Amino acid sequence: MAFTDHHDVFIGSTDDGYTFAVINYPLPAAHSILTQSGFTAVEHRGRTIYLLPPRATTAEEYDSAEQALHLLHAFSMDVADLRSTGPWHGSEPAAEPAARVAFSGRHVTATATTDDARTMLDLHGFQATPEGYALPDGMGERESVNAVLGCDIHLWTLGLACTISLNIPTPDAIPPAPGRIPAPPYPAPHQPPRRRGGGR
Template identity: 40%
Template sequence: MTSLTHHHDVFVGSTGDGHTFVVLNRRIPNAERTLAKAGFTAHRDRTVFLLPPAPAQEAHERVGLVFDRLLAHTLDMVDLSWTTRWSPSGPLPEPSLHFRFANGTVTATAETEEAHRLLAANHFTPGADGSSYQPPAGLDERELIHVVVQAETHAYASGLDVGIDLGIPTPDLVRAKPRPASTAVPGGPAVQPARRRTA
């Protein structure tokens, strides 16, 4: 069974109860050591690593360290965590744009006119209630992640705050893709662009 967390070499997210997690979907040199140095502990089969609930600045810096070190080995990384949202200028406002993953799709909701316009510009279509939006039809799960990352990056550049709910309430529900015992370490970086918040 596939999962939202299966589609990238490195997937960073947050559970509903405030844990930050990193999922490794392939073997990456020194990844476990890097995660341990950043304060993450192995949770399941050395493929899921957890950071307990922590202040946003701390989680932000720890995930930044992981991304910096792993970039030498892969670009196929995605960060959809909410626990790492932090700004040196002070507390973040309530998000004006929300994305919620559930049942193989994503629903977006907009709280402001600017957020409505941003979703429309990213090809989300409005629902009957006027505040929820759906992504373009026919996208697979990896493509859904991509359109959310793209819209969130656009929102960040526009000064809009974004909330993301992965539909994973607790760490026990975080899933990693099973790895064959004979998996070799691929050489060179993957082709997917890396993403890291630098708020």
């Protein structure tokens, strides 16, 4: 399994600006909620995923995904939201994130630029390393995602931004359904990359 497979709903972002949703538990309303919020259902390596293409502004992307999340929470609270398109304090993201978190397979690393961010990383299980911080290698995938979620939410309550990189360059690189053979690490782009301003 991949880190995208342990929650009823996983929402994340690719490096080229797509927001995507993976539904891991039968939620009959999920398809209509996501498609009515602007996501497109796509058959992808053994399952259906939902894609929201880059919008003109990060606020538009955030609003569309937030609408879907609000409705999905009526059917399941087991939702992992690791988007790089929000949430914001106000209409724009902070100029410089207080923390940056990066997934690389089962390894999760982080850096921090403020004392509050370092405190939050410590609180949520990150350990100091020569390069910054990392979650313990023995931590399970679901626990790693939950640690990042908790840290991100905690930072948000302090008015601090956190960027999260899932190390998924394009939608083609979203992990396959459990049991399917993974694609090469750098597949052909789904669409020419488009840079976006801001980050989480």
